[in-house]
Amino acid sequence: MTESTSPNFAGLEVGQQVAERAVSVTRDTLVRYAGASGDFNPIHYNDVVAESVGLPGVIAHGMLTMGVGASVVEEWAGAGNVSDYQVRFTRPIPVPNPGEALVTVRAVIGALDEERRTARVDLTVEHDGVKVLGRAQAVVDCD
Amino acid sequence: MPVNPDAVGREYGPFEPYEVTRVKIREFADAVDALSGAHVDVAVARAEGYADLVAPTTFAVIIAQKAEFHVVVDPEVGVDFSKVVHAEERFTHVRPLVAGDVISTTIHIDTIKQRAGISMVTTRAELVDADSAPVATVVSTLAVREDA
Numbered sequence: 001m002t003e004s005t006s007p008n009f010a011g012l013e014v015g016q017q018v019a020e021r022a023v024s025v026t027r028d029t030l031v032r033y034a035g036a037s038g039d040f041n042p043i044h045y046n047d048v049v050a051e052s053v054g055l056p057g058v059i060a061h062g063m064l065t066m067g068v069g070a071s072v073v074e075e076w077a078g079a080g081n082v083s084d085y086q087v088r089f090t091r092p093i094p095v096p097n098p099g100e101a102l103v104t105v106r107a108v109i110g111a112l113d114e115e116r117r118t119a120r121v122d123l124t125v126e127h128d129g130v131k132v133l134g135r136a137q138a139v140v141d142c143d
Numbered sequence: 144m145p146v147n148p149d150a151v152g153r154e155y156g157p158f159e160p161y162e163v164t165r166v167k168i169r170e171f172a173d174a175v176d177a178l179s180g181a182h183v184d185v186a187v188a189r190a191e192g193y194a195d196l197v198a199p200t201t202f203a204v205i206i207a208q209k210a211e212f213h214v215v216v217d218p219e220v221g222v223d224f225s226k227v228v229h230a231e232e233r234f235t236h237v238r239p240l241v242a243g244d245v246i247s248t249t250i251h252i253d254t255i256k257q258r259a260g261i262s263m264v265t266t267r268a269e270l271v272d273a274d275s276a277p278v279a280t281v282v283s284t285l286a287v288r289e290d291a
Binding site: 023037064070075 | 167170171172173174175176177178179180181182188190191192193197199200201204205208209225228229230231232233234235236238239282
């Protein structure tokens with residue numbers, strides 16, 4: 001007997017907020033993500049390199065921000081129930097040292113597909129009150 | 144040297160298969176704050192109907208970026224990695240990756256659009272399992288500055 005974790009389609013409404021989380025991103029977070037993902041681009045840990053390519057300093061991996069957004073959706077949707085997920089990377093997130101960059105993620109039902117029993121979840125991901133991801137949408141398989 | 148628009152349609156791979164492990168899934172889940180028990184606890188994953196630990200949604204980027212590397216270093220494509228910014232990413236899953244999967248990947252250059260000194264290079268990584276069944280597609284767009 002398996003317990004389904006996917007959301008019940010019948011109870012969902014467009015505009016409904018399904019998840020929200022504030023995430024603290026520090027240099028430690030970036031080092032962990034670099035190791036876990038294998039993305040060792042030095043702009044994500046070395047200020048000298050970051051400044052040499054015109055950045056204000058070390059910035060977060062776009063894929064870290066995207067991954068954190070997915071985690072917020074997955075916590076609601078259940079592991080393995082996000083079948084499609086896309087984003088545009090519109091603004092970098094500078095990560096100070098010492099200190100932290102606060103990233104907020106809000107997930108709202110954007111559309112419902114009755115036939116496929118899927119929900120499109122629209123993510124608003126912000127840092128310092130400014131959106132850092134564009135067209136961030138996840139498709140969740142529902143029961 | 145600018146990106147070569149004639150590189151559209153090139154494909155690379157399949158490469159040495161990538162083995163999805165419990166250790167890497169737990170490490171990645173920790174790195175992206177993925178809190179579901181099915182990422183870390185085998186018993187929870189099995190109770191939810193999976194064969195083993197479930198990888199977070201964007202875990203496939205590990206596999207896709209290894210494949211994309213072959214595009215970036217191809218001198219006939221002409222991407223200067225120091226001028227690259229990640230512009231877009233999309234994951235489409237037939238099913239989630241689980242620990243124990245052995246994944247083979249081929250990568251395709253789908254489009255190269257050039258305007259205003261920027262080349263937008265879109266690649267598509269196709270991930271299949273040990274039975275050659277499709278698991279996921281990862282589409283990634285890199286913006287490459289062509290200025291000096």
